[in-house]
Amino acid sequence: MIELTNVCRSFDNNRIVALDDVTLQIGKSERLAIVGPSGSGKSTLLNIICGLDQPTSGAVRFEGHPIESRTAWARIRAHQIGIVFQNFCLIPGLTARENVELAMLGQRLDSAARRKRALDLLDRLELAGRVNLLPAELSGGERQRVAIARALANEPDILVADEPTGSLDQKSSHLIMKTLSDLQASIALTLILVTHDQSVAAYCSRQIVMSDGRVASDTGRTAGGGSASDRAVVTDPP
């Protein structure tokens, strides 16, 4: 589904190399965790996977097609990739429902349909009574669930989450991971997580370990270069 070939990303005139010759493929309905210590390049890799950033060199293909323009990436993010951020990235002046609706503004949905879908999603994420509250009025776990609802608003094929539990306590973290895990199982999403937390990574059947901008290990990589994810049995961590 997503294929990175010899991707490099450097900053500050190549003085800082965040990604160094990364090649990987991510298949449909995979549950993938990108792990590694801080500064290992996992967030940069995630940004490149969903087109928030462009590689300095190398190629990114989505469903077999090379994607280069920002408009093309925007279209993909609008329809096929939902993103959940560590710090939620909700617009402070908009309510929970409006934040979810915001993602659907470019879709061919009228105002009533947008509202209904937003309310359905928030209801499904157990936020029915909080839809008219501003992000500042919600707890961290609630904000992250609003962000998940927004990421799912356009029924994406891929859900990408960058440290989704990084700002949450243990109880909220478990709830968020269970939510993501259930969603992935129920609607056959491709789930890509970035985390430094092994207990979160344990929710995923495939783990890529990043170190110094390189893929240090990939549990899903087979001898033939493909992914083992199709064979993986998805289970909740102990």
Place this chain on the structure above:
Amino acid sequence: MNEFTLPIRNLLGQPTRSALTTLGVAVAVAGLIALTGLTQGLQNSYDRGIEETGADFIVSQRDAFSIFSSSVPASLGSILPKVDGVEAVSGTLLNFTSIDNDANIVIAGWPIGSYLWRNLRLLDGQIPEVTDPPGVVLGESIARALKKHVGDDVELQFKQHKIVGIASFGTSLNQNIAIVLLPSLQELLGRVGTVTLYQVKLARPLDAKRVASVGARLISAADGFAVNNTAEFVSNIRFFHIIQEFASAISIIVFGMALLAVANTLLMAVNERTYELGILGAIGWSPARIIRLILLESIMMSAIGGAVGVGLGIVAMNFVAKTNIAAGVLEPYVTLSIVTQALIAVMLIGPLGAFYPAWRAIRLKPAEALRAH
């Protein structure tokens, strides 16, 4: 919430900044409306004021800078009446002066026996005769404004005059005029033997062909002078061209300032909202949609500023026109064309001012915008 209510909410999120920028746009529009309206009003006032006297053609100095600087020798007054098709000719001397050091008015000198005196609608008193001090007929508005009546004295061009009549006119210019006998004004202004212009009335009935043929004969008779039909006369005066260009130049400067205000506001908004714009990019808003959001904000500020500015401009124009200095000289003049011009200009400056901020907004990659937070 939709793509139209979102920019409204963004603007309302920064009420003071949005209001001040909108006010800046409003002042620009008000300036354009007031300046254009007053300059066109001035021209219109002279246009209608001269037309009201019933003349069909005006003979004046060629290429005169202003109406008042035109000088035509009195000798032409004996040639023009002989032109076939001409019914009456009247020389007129015009000057701009103060009355009782209180207001600025136009003073006109009409010859004794001129057809212009016959057309005068006197409300009170009579036409002047040769007297000392000289008699003057005042327009109704200026007489009322100065609380003057027949028999009162007024100072015109540093000389006492006795009000002998009050006359009613249909135009603001003439309602504020002072009319004296031509020889008296010529002597007062040191312009004996000259007039400002000749007003030529053609014999009736008239049709376009006849007007054209008499016009051609007048041009031939008044060789070396400008012969215009009354409707064209004022628009050919260079002074009006210059003040219109002056007004346009000031309007362009004011609009340039408004453009910078809009650009500055939106640039600040874009800088402050880098993170939000990054979020929009991250959730799939295309660069085009983000540009549209910023453009809509600018268009909304411009539209509101434009509407407020039209009202402000009309109020300002009426205020200026009613001051003692301008009363009777500047006439408020608002047409659909002036308002349309102002609104078109303002609807251009909004998006133009938003262009750079919008470009800045989309230049940043979503990852960079989110990292900046």
